[in-house]
Amino acid sequence: MRILLIxxxxxxxxxxxxxxxxxxxxxxxxxxxIEGYNLAxxxxxxxxxxxxxxxxxxxxxxxxRLRQKGRDTPVLVLTAKDTVQDRVAGLKQGxxxxxxxxxxxxxxTARLQALIRRxxxxxRSSIECGDLLIDSTGGTVTCRGSTIxxxxxxxxLLQYLxxxxxxxxxxxxxEESIYDRNATLMSxxxxxxxxxxxxxxxxxxxxxxxxxxxxxGYSLEPDSA
Amino acid sequence: MKSIRREMTVWLIATVGVxxxxxxxxxxxxxxxxxxxxxxxxxxDQAKAVSTMTMQEPDGHLxxxxxxxxTPQFLATLKPQYYQVWxxxxxxxxxxxxxQDGDMKPIPTSTTPHFSDIRLPDGRLGRRVDxxxxxxxxxxxGKLMENPPPPAPEMMVVVARERESLDTTLAxxxxxSFLASLLIAxxxxxxxxxxxxxxxxxxxxLGVEVDSIQPDDLKGRLSTDxxxxxxxxxxxxxxxxxxxxxxxxxxxxxxTADAAHxxxxxxxxxxxxxxxxxNWTTESPAISEAFRDAREIAIRMxxxxxxxxxxxxxxxxxxxxxxxxxxxCLMLDEVRKQLNPxxxxxxxxxxxxMPDSTFVNTDQVFARACLFNLLDNAVAHxxxxxxxxxxxxxxxxxxxxxVVTIDNxxxxxxxxxxVHACEPFWRKEAARSQSGHFxxxxxxxxxxxxxxxxxxxFRLDSGSHFIAELRFxx
Numbered sequence: 001m002r003i004l005l006i007x008x009x010x011x012x013x014x015x016x017x018x019x020x021x022x023x024x025x026x027x028x029x030x031x032x033x034i035e036g037y038n039l040a041x042x043x044x045x046x047x048x049x050x051x052x053x054x055x056x057x058x059x060x061x062x063x064x065r066l067r068q069k070g071r072d073t074p075v076l077v078l079t080a081k082d083t084v085q086d087r088v089a090g091l092k093q094g095x096x097x098x099x100x101x102x103x104x105x106x107x108x109t110a111r112l113q114a115l116i117r118r119x120x121x122x123x124r125s126s127i128e129c130g131d132l133l134i135d136s137t138g139g140t141v142t143c144r145g146s147t148i149x150x151x152x153x154x155x156x157l158l159q160y161l162x163x164x165x166x167x168x169x170x171x172x173x174x175e176e177s178i179y180d181r182n183a184t185l186m187s188x189x190x191x192x193x194x195x196x197x198x199x200x201x202x203x204x205x206x207x208x209x210x211x212x213x214x215x216x217g218y219s220l221e222p223d224s225a
Numbered sequence: 226m227k228s229i230r231r232e233m234t235v236w237l238i239a240t241v242g243v244x245x246x247x248x249x250x251x252x253x254x255x256x257x258x259x260x261x262x263x264x265x266x267x268x269x270d271q272a273k274a275v276s277t278m279t280m281q282e283p284d285g286h287l288x289x290x291x292x293x294x295x296t297p298q299f300l301a302t303l304k305p306q307y308y309q310v311w312x313x314x315x316x317x318x319x320x321x322x323x324x325q326d327g328d329m330k331p332i333p334t335s336t337t338p339h340f341s342d343i344r345l346p347d348g349r350l351g352r353r354v355d356x357x358x359x360x361x362x363x364x365x366x367g368k369l370m371e372n373p374p375p376p377a378p379e380m381m382v383v384v385a386r387e388r389e390s391l392d393t394t395l396a397x398x399x400x401x402s403f404l405a406s407l408l409i410a411x412x413x414x415x416x417x418x419x420x421x422x423x424x425x426x427x428x429x430x431l432g433v434e435v436d437s438i439q440p441d442d443l444k445g446r447l448s449t450d451x452x453x454x455x456x457x458x459x460x461x462x463x464x465x466x467x468x469x470x471x472x473x474x475x476x477x478x479x480x481t482a483d484a485a486h487x488x489x490x491x492x493x494x495x496x497x498x499x500x501x502x503x504n505w506t507t508e509s510p511a512i513s514e515a516f517r518d519a520r521e522i523a524i525r526m527x528x529x530x531x532x533x534x535x536x537x538x539x540x541x542x543x544x545x546x547x548x549x550x551x552x553x554c555l556m557l558d559e560v561r562k563q564l565n566p567x568x569x570x571x572x573x574x575x576x577x578x579m580p581d582s583t584f585v586n587t588d589q590v591f592a593r594a595c596l597f598n599l600l601d602n603a604v605a606h607x608x609x610x611x612x613x614x615x616x617x618x619x620x621x622x623x624x625x626x627x628v629v630t631i632d633n634x635x636x637x638x639x640x641x642x643x644v645h646a647c648e649p650f651w652r653k654e655a656a657r658s659q660s661g662h663f664x665x666x667x668x669x670x671x672x673x674x675x676x677x678x679x680x681x682x683f684r685l686d687s688g689s690h691f692i693a694e695l696r697f698x699x
Binding site for chain 2: 009012015016022080083084100102104
């Protein structure tokens with residue numbers, strides 16, 4: 001999952017990005033509202049974490065512009081303003097969630113996951129595909145109770161495919177979703193990651209399969225065989 | 226209490242009254258003297274008239290030529306007047322018919338004429354004049370004689386008449402003066418009272434306006450409409466003082482709010498750093514512990530910031546309660562359980578007396594915060610291995626109050642400390658070493674209680690127990 005973090009506090013940006021990457025997210029960051037707006041308009045993100053007090057273009061104005069341009073990316077507002085009026089103003093402007101500083105990092109990640117589930121129409125934090133259970137909250141994948149060990153990249157790719165289960169997802173979409181803009185992509189990194197996941201699913205004898213749709217992309221489906 | 230209006234009224238009325246009395250007396254005395262002088266003058270004229278009736282004949286013989294019938298006032302009638310002429314050797318020369326056989330002996334005196342009061346022969350109060358005179362020489366054919374005889378010796382004439390008319394007049398004047406003074410005094414008292422009341426109306430209005438200014442709301446100003454010039458400097462200085470105080474208070478509120486706000490981002494940075502990096506595995510337990518400690522510090526700072534912001538919002542009047550139906554018994558039980566781990570560490574136990582449920586209409590967050598802070602304080606400040614007593618009671622339908630009481634022993638607290646108990650950051654011990662407590666708990670309880678219209682009281686009982694009470698309308 002790809003996150004855009006727009007926050008002018010260098011330390012907060014640094015450690016929040018670090019923590020989010022550790023949690024498996026691809027994170028792009030911006031230090032001011034204008035840069036953040038440009039990134040949000042240029043790239044597809046699963047969630048935008050937006051500070052309100054930004055230089056250049058303040059958070060509410062940025063949010064307003066995004067919504068006017070038809071960008072419906074979920075936005076989690078991160079701010080020190082904690083009054084009811086501030087929260088209402090943010091939510092009315094188009095924010096999907098509101099988190100007051102200082103916050104527990106665990107809460108940030110939980111709210112991000114909730115927004116992502118909502119974005120993909122998922123009611124629960126875990127997705128079933130055949131006998132495969134993909135828990136996005138706990139970051140685990142189990143097959144009939146047995147944990148399948150995946151790397152962070154493999155887990156996120158599988159989660160992304162599971163969130164669009166039954167639908168074809170292109171390579172480009174996968175790359176956008178799980179890699180931040182600073183990542184140097186090798187040309188076949190998606191293919192090799194797909195291959196690695198398939199191997200592990202076969203070893204686990206999972207009744208779920210990643211199908212290749214030549215020229216189109218990939219999809220995760222229960223194995224009907 | 227002293228009253229300017231009352232003092233002014235009393236003193237003005239008393240002063241006017243005294244002045245009236247004095248002026249009345251002076252006037253009366255003056256009138257009495259004038260009237261008496263007039264009376265005496267008339268009496269003297271009569272004495273002179275009688276004296277001129279005593280003449281010296283050419284042969285030196287003295288003759289009294291007054292026809293009693295031409296002077297009927299001297300006849301023996303009702304309320305007559307009297308006269309008697311004497312030689313200086315106290316020999317009566319002539320007397321008025323009204324005297325009959327009686328005498329009016331002359332009063333030995335060096336001054337003449339001499340006036341004095343007298344009891345007349347018929348018992349009436351009278352006034353007499355004693356006048357020394359020398360009989361005049363009778364003219365012959367309208368001319369003085371060529372060889373007049375030696376002058377006759379001096380004689381004394383005494384004339385007396387009743388003074389009832391004078392006394393009546395004086396009494397009438399006295400009575401009229403008294404009545405007039407009384408009327409003027411009463412009228413003056415009423416007028417003074419009305420005038421003082423009217424002129425002090427502005428002071429009363431100012432008093433009411435000043436009384437309406439609340440200590441925590443300095444927006445009110447004294448009206449300068451229709452203000453007397455004497456009060457203008459006071460009122461304008463007062464308003465100016467309030468302006469400065471309000472500005473200072475608002476600066477203080479803003480500072481508290483701004484400071485807390487500004488602290489949020491650095492604390493958020495610290496919190497995120499410790500949350501993220503603290504989870505990294507490390508071979509050094511000291512580093513792990515350091516990150517845990519840093520995280521705890523960040524959490525404490527977060528609590529302090531929230532408390533300060535809530536306090537500043539209370540002071541600014543922006544703490545808004547959202548009432549709903551709340552079970553106080555359930556809430557107290559939850560708070561007690563939440564604090565139980567900390568209580569166990571100190572050996573503090575709870576004794577709870579409350580019904581199964583008690584519902585009130587109040588803001589859940591604020592009410593819970595009140596209970597938490599009170600119970601937290603009780604656990605923290607009770608001696609080790611002591612007991613905190615919690616009760617929830619209804620005061621009955623008439624009072625309509627639900628009372629939550631937290632009673633804990635507190636050996637070191639004194640009666641004189643209670644006045645500071647709700648001051649932000651006040652703590653009994655100066656060291657401020659107790660972890661997690663900033664001295665804001667009681668101040669927050671007071672602020673939240675006010676926001677939810679609950680009454681918050683506390684006291685020390687004789688057994689060194691601190692008793693805090695929260696009264697909720699049921």
